[in-house]
Amino acid sequence: MTDPLDRFFRLLAAVPVPVDAEFLYGDDELGRLRERNLRRYFAAVGSAGAPRVMLLAEAPGWRGMSVTGVPFVSARQVLAGAYSTHGALELPEHPAAPWEASSAVVASTIATWRGPLPLTWPIYPHHPFVAGNSRTNRTPRPAEVRAGTPVALELARAFGIETIVAVGRKAQGALAAEGIEAPAVRHPAQGGARQFAEQVAALNAAE
Numbered sequence: 001m002t003d004p005l006d007r008f009f010r011l012l013a014a015v016p017v018p019v020d021a022e023f024l025y026g027d028d029e030l031g032r033l034r035e036r037n038l039r040r041y042f043a044a045v046g047s048a049g050a051p052r053v054m055l056l057a058e059a060p061g062w063r064g065m066s067v068t069g070v071p072f073v074s075a076r077q078v079l080a081g082a083y084s085t086h087g088a089l090e091l092p093e094h095p096a097a098p099w100e101a102s103s104a105v106v107a108s109t110i111a112t113w114r115g116p117l118p119l120t121w122p123i124y125p126h127h128p129f130v131a132g133n134s135r136t137n138r139t140p141r142p143a144e145v146r147a148g149t150p151v152a153l154e155l156a157r158a159f160g161i162e163t164i165v166a167v168g169r170k171a172q173g174a175l176a177a178e179g180i181e182a183p184a185v186r187h188p189a190q191g192g193a194r195q196f197a198e199q200v201a202a203l204n205a206a207e
Helices: 006-014 029-047 075-079 101-110 142-159 169-177 193-206
Strands: 053-057 119-122 163-167
Touching: 006 142, 053 142, 053 169, 075 101, 101 193, 119 142, 142 169, 163 169, 163 193
Parallel strands: 053 119, 053 163
Antiparallel strands: none
């Protein structure tokens, strides 16, 4: 039987990886751990009821998704048992960081979500960092965002997503370039936590 996510993973692996970015799901120990976690996350969200909403963010951060392979999930959320209905998520022996502020905000916001849990994903799927220091984050370039957009749209198609919500302007601009009008919410980073939570709650109430 064909896995409905096969094409998603093929497109993900085909996104070019510059020297100042990291492909998170490579054929090494950490890459395989992240992919196992990502598949468990997808299974857990799907089993909670077909998700209708995707929260589409910017890029993986070195304290969160780069550790676990799951969007907006840091080591702290793994230890708290996040998305463990299809097998506990795993952590590397020595995680690069114990927590991520954005992950904490998203976790607390989604905990109050009414209805099927939203799916989360970044518009640029690799971890972009300042050249020479992988324990940093940088803004993805326009070409990187364009390269990652088909991956996000394929994931939305595979899950039958009805509404894509842009978390930040990068995602909103990428969707607009594809002719998709998407509601936008404030990214939780850099002082946006309260506004993000309020806007997501308002979207959920309007569903």
